[in-house]
Amino acid sequence: xxxxxxxxxIEPEGAAQRIRSGKVSTRKIEHYVARLEDTPLQDVDKVxxxxxxxxxxxxxxxxxxxxxxxxxxxxLILLVIAVAVFPQLFTHTxxxxxxxxxxxxxxxxxxxxxxxxxxxxIYARIIFGARASVLVGLFxxxxxxxxxxxxxxxxxxxxxxLDAVLARITDIFFALPLILxxxxxxxxxxxxxxxxxxxxxxxxxxxxxxxxxRITRGAVIEAKNxxxxxxxxxxxxxxxxxxxxxxxxxxxxxxxxIATISLGIYIVAEATLSxxxxxxxxxxxxxxxxxxxxxxxxxxNPAILMWPALALSVTVLSFIMLGDAVRDALDPxxxxx
Amino acid sequence: xxxxxxxxPLLEIKDLAITFNTPEGPVYAVRNAHLSxxxxxxxxxxxxxxxxxxxxxxxxxxxxxxxxxxxxxxxIFDGEDITNVSDKRIIELxxxxxxxxxxxxxxxxxxxxxxxxxxxxxLKANGLAGDxxxxxxxxxxxxxxxxxxxxxxxxxxxxxxxxxxxRALIAIxxxxxxxxxxxxxxxxxLDVTVQQQILDHLERLTTELGTAVLLITHDLGLAAERAExxxxxxxxxVVESGPALEILRNPKHPYTQRLVASAPSLASKRLxxxxxxxxxxxxxxxKPVHSxxxxxxxxIKNLTKVFKLRKSLGKSIDFTAVDDVTFSxxxxxxxxxxxxxxxxxxxxxxxxxxxxxxxxxxxxFDGMVMNEQPESELFKFRRRVQPIFQDPYGxxxxxxSIYRTIEEPLRIHGMGDSKSRQNRVKELLSHVSMPSSTxxxxxxxxxxxxxxxxxxxxxLALQPEVIICDEAVxxxxxxxxxxxxxxxxxxxxxxxxxxxxITHDLAVVRQIADDVCVxxxxxxxxxxxxxxxxxxxxxxxxxxxxxxIPGATLLI
Numbered sequence: 001x002x003x004x005x006x007x008x009x010i011e012p013e014g015a016a017q018r019i020r021s022g023k024v025s026t027r028k029i030e031h032y033v034a035r036l037e038d039t040p041l042q043d044v045d046k047v048x049x050x051x052x053x054x055x056x057x058x059x060x061x062x063x064x065x066x067x068x069x070x071x072x073x074x075x076l077i078l079l080v081i082a083v084a085v086f087p088q089l090f091t092h093t094x095x096x097x098x099x100x101x102x103x104x105x106x107x108x109x110x111x112x113x114x115x116x117x118x119x120x121x122i123y124a125r126i127i128f129g130a131r132a133s134v135l136v137g138l139f140x141x142x143x144x145x146x147x148x149x150x151x152x153x154x155x156x157x158x159x160x161x162l163d164a165v166l167a168r169i170t171d172i173f174f175a176l177p178l179i180l181x182x183x184x185x186x187x188x189x190x191x192x193x194x195x196x197x198x199x200x201x202x203x204x205x206x207x208x209x210x211x212x213x214r215i216t217r218g219a220v221i222e223a224k225n226x227x228x229x230x231x232x233x234x235x236x237x238x239x240x241x242x243x244x245x246x247x248x249x250x251x252x253x254x255x256x257x258i259a260t261i262s263l264g265i266y267i268v269a270e271a272t273l274s275x276x277x278x279x280x281x282x283x284x285x286x287x288x289x290x291x292x293x294x295x296x297x298x299x300x301n302p303a304i305l306m307w308p309a310l311a312l313s314v315t316v317l318s319f320i321m322l323g324d325a326v327r328d329a330l331d332p333x334x335x336x337x
Numbered sequence: 338x339x340x341x342x343x344x345x346p347l348l349e350i351k352d353l354a355i356t357f358n359t360p361e362g363p364v365y366a367v368r369n370a371h372l373s374x375x376x377x378x379x380x381x382x383x384x385x386x387x388x389x390x391x392x393x394x395x396x397x398x399x400x401x402x403x404x405x406x407x408x409x410x411x412x413i414f415d416g417e418d419i420t421n422v423s424d425k426r427i428i429e430l431x432x433x434x435x436x437x438x439x440x441x442x443x444x445x446x447x448x449x450x451x452x453x454x455x456x457x458x459x460l461k462a463n464g465l466a467g468d469x470x471x472x473x474x475x476x477x478x479x480x481x482x483x484x485x486x487x488x489x490x491x492x493x494x495x496x497x498x499x500x501x502x503x504r505a506l507i508a509i510x511x512x513x514x515x516x517x518x519x520x521x522x523x524x525x526x527l528d529v530t531v532q533q534q535i536l537d538h539l540e541r542l543t544t545e546l547g548t549a550v551l552l553i554t555h556d557l558g559l560a561a562e563r564a565e566x567x568x569x570x571x572x573x574x575v576v577e578s579g580p581a582l583e584i585l586r587n588p589k590h591p592y593t594q595r596l597v598a599s600a601p602s603l604a605s606k607r608l609x610x611x612x613x614x615x616x617x618x619x620x621x622x623x624k625p626v627h628s629x630x631x632x633x634x635x636x637i638k639n640l641t642k643v644f645k646l647r648k649s650l651g652k653s654i655d656f657t658a659v660d661d662v663t664f665s666x667x668x669x670x671x672x673x674x675x676x677x678x679x680x681x682x683x684x685x686x687x688x689x690x691x692x693x694x695x696x697x698x699x700x701x702f703d704g705m706v707m708n709e710q711p712e713s714e715l716f717k718f719r720r721r722v723q724p725i726f727q728d729p730y731g732x733x734x735x736x737x738s739i740y741r742t743i744e745e746p747l748r749i750h751g752m753g754d755s756k757s758r759q760n761r762v763k764e765l766l767s768h769v770s771m772p773s774s775t776x777x778x779x780x781x782x783x784x785x786x787x788x789x790x791x792x793x794x795x796x797l798a799l800q801p802e803v804i805i806c807d808e809a810v811x812x813x814x815x816x817x818x819x820x821x822x823x824x825x826x827x828x829x830x831x832x833x834x835x836x837x838x839i840t841h842d843l844a845v846v847r848q849i850a851d852d853v854c855v856x857x858x859x860x861x862x863x864x865x866x867x868x869x870x871x872x873x874x875x876x877x878x879x880x881x882x883x884x885x886i887p888g889a890t891l892l893i
Binding site: 022023024025027029030031032033034036038039041042044045047048049051053054055056059226227228230231232233234235236237246249250 | 369375378379561562563564565566571572574575576577578579580581582583584585589590591592595690692715716719720722723724726727728731732733734735736738745746749750771772774775777778779781782783784786787792795799816817820891
């Protein structure tokens with residue numbers, strides 16, 4: 001408790017002792033009483049039983065489903081997921097059957113976007129490349145939420161040395177640029193020789209968890225000081241159970257928002273790493289690899305690079321828009337007035 | 338400035354209607370409001386939260402929030418219709434002709450500027466700074482009752498206490514000698530003794546300057562004591578207006594009657610002078626009578642809590658929040674701990690709940706020293722002692738439905754199966770007069786008073802013997818507050834509960850407590866029965882506290 005540098009009581013004590021009798025005006029003041037019909041008296045603190053009960057999530061859903069931003073991004077994301085799961089539904093062309101004689105040719109019947117430098121169908125490669133991007137984004141997000149969320153929640157809730165150690169570790173990770181760090185990790189023999197989707201996911205998780213740990217820590221610190229946490233402790237709930245049952249559920253909103261936005265960012269990171277040649281191996285079809293191999297024909301046939309880049313941008317933008325819409329729904333205060 | 342005319346109202350509001358546009362459709366915040374303020378007069382608007390009292394006052398200086406609009410009626414200031422006047426004219430009027438003292442002294446001063454600069458800003462904006470701005474600033478601050486004004490002007494807001502900040506805000510409001518000062522709950526965030534001083538000072542100052550004051554408050558006692566005229570608002574409408582003392586002594590509208598009956602500062606006297614039945618009908622609190630034969634269920638001996646305040650690396654100073662506190666609570670009675678902010682009363686409550694380890698001293702519950710018991714013994718103790726907290730918005734988990742909230746204690750203590758727990762939840766809801774359909778709802782759908790009922794139901798779930806109410810009614814409107822106090826009294830009668838009631842409000846204490854401990858700076862300065870403390874206070878501090886209850890002397 002801070003000390004008051006200035007006194008609260010300023011006047012001499014005696015001044016408080018006079019009897020106060022109220023003021024009487026010299027003017028004539030009319031005594032007006034409203035008619036009871038115009039101002040009906042209602043029950044004190046009446047319970048409104050007519051409305052449908054709504055949890056916080058249900059309320060968020062209600063405001064969410066009316067937002068155009070949410071509808072557009074949700075449709076796009078569902079489409080991308082459908083493409084990733086069932087690519088065969090969207091194209092019958094085999095993306096790996098490439099004929100060099102078709103190289104860099106423009107759109108043709110059955111090949112709406114034309115052909116790459118290697119003579120592969122661009123449209124089919126985009127469709128089949130979605131899976132790698134979505135898998136990397138999804139699994140990185142899941143691992144980041146589990147690791148970052150758990151560490152952040154424990155550090156924020158228990159504080160003390162655990163918190164101090166975690167804060168320093170996250171500082172170290174924040175100081176390392178993602179791309180530079182990822183290049184170094186991907187060059188480690190264990191990673192370099194086994195390049196796969198999983199090596200990319202592990203690398204991105206290593207650099208992604210500190211951000212989520214910080215967000216979770218902040219949300220948990222805010223929630224742990226609430227009266228309902230103290231009330232549960234007074235009921236005899238153990239400290240850890242209070243964390244699991246009350247503190248964590250009340251800290252979920254910012255985690256969900258950040259996780260949604262990060263999913264898009266991880267997809268970009270995967271494309272960046274693949275572009276630089278340290279991400280997915282060339283044997284795996286991905287947008288990043290396609291963009292990288294389209295570099296050589298950029299000047300003459302920019303369309304080869306443009307299409308996978310467009311697919312990547314739209315997907316990432318949808319996740320970021322979804323995150324924004326969810327943030328608005330969960331925390332109406334942050335909405336710009 | 339226009340000519341001074343003592344018979345023409347300074348501010349007149351006629352048939353005012355204000356509508357807010359919200360995503361859920363228009364909200365008619367104010368309808369048919371009318372009031373008039375004569376030059377030099379003090380008028381108070383009284384109403385509970387959401388009654389439209391602040392909205393009405395803010396409309397007079399064009400400070401309605403962006404989605405609010407005057408949709409009907411007239412606002413006339415000194416003969417000039419300013420209802421739909423240009424922004425330029427309103428800005429001319431602000432400060433110069435109409436001043437404003439906002440509610441929260443903590444957030445209404447800019448923390449990065451010195452106090453003096455913020456006063457000078459006001460003077461400059463109204464072209465009154467002149468050549469000797471510095472002296473003028475000091476003068477204005479000194480008027481508002483700040484000692485060493487010239488030095489104080491060079492300090493930042495964080496160096497000021499709450500009362501001092503409010504004085505600085507009053508200085509800013511009156512700096513340009515406005516003819517009307519709008520004071521929006523100017524002292525609601527302050528302790529009663531500070532509140533009294535500041536209002537006394539404001540009254541003296543405005544009388545000297547001949548400034549009319551529009552005082553907005555939720556406290557009828559305070560309004561009646563400080564204003565010549567009182568306007569009572571309810572659900573956006575003016576239900577009654579007239580001479581302050583007349584309204585207080587002879588309320589005509591049923592809402593005003595309820596308000597007078599429920600106001601703790603007035604009711605505490607009223608209980609002695611008026612018949613109980615009349616008071617009960619109008620939602621007043623009926624104080625129960627307890628026999629003093631019971632044993633001591635709680636015994637607190639030499640309780641001390643020292644906090645270490647970190648000063649710099651490795652160094653800390655001790656701060657004694659609770660200092661050698663000894664008292665006991667008789668079974669089936671209510672003991673109140675009263676004190677101003679920082680007196681250590683809530684720290685005592687947390688230690689009694691065993692949520693905070695005392696530095697020294699013992700807490701015995703039913704003859705057993707609790708603060709040295711292992712966690713397993715405490716678990717049994719927790720069943721028998723339950724808390725109710727102040728903030729009804731913070732004490733219920735927003736993620737839990739009402740059913741889960743009330744069921745949680747039963748579940749933790751493994752009582753009954755899901756069927757019997759459901760019945761118990763229904764029974765508890767009926768104890769606190771809530772319909773059983775409430776159990777499917779969530780806290781965000783309930784009002785503050787209703788949430789507090791749910792908190793009470795949860796506290797009762799384990800059939801405790803002692804309930805610790807930490808400012809349990811302080812955040813509620815008077816009518817709801819009276820309702821909750823009556824509920825607590827009734828539950829005490831039916832279930833034989835013992836209450837330890839922590840509060841800053843002496844008036845509430847009189848309504849429900851059998852014994853009172855008055856705390857100051859961590860020490861108990863007076864400990865006696867309620868009647869004894871109120872009728873024959875032994876300490877200067879207690880007398881000051883009692884004297885500062887607004888309106889306490891008006892209803893005799």
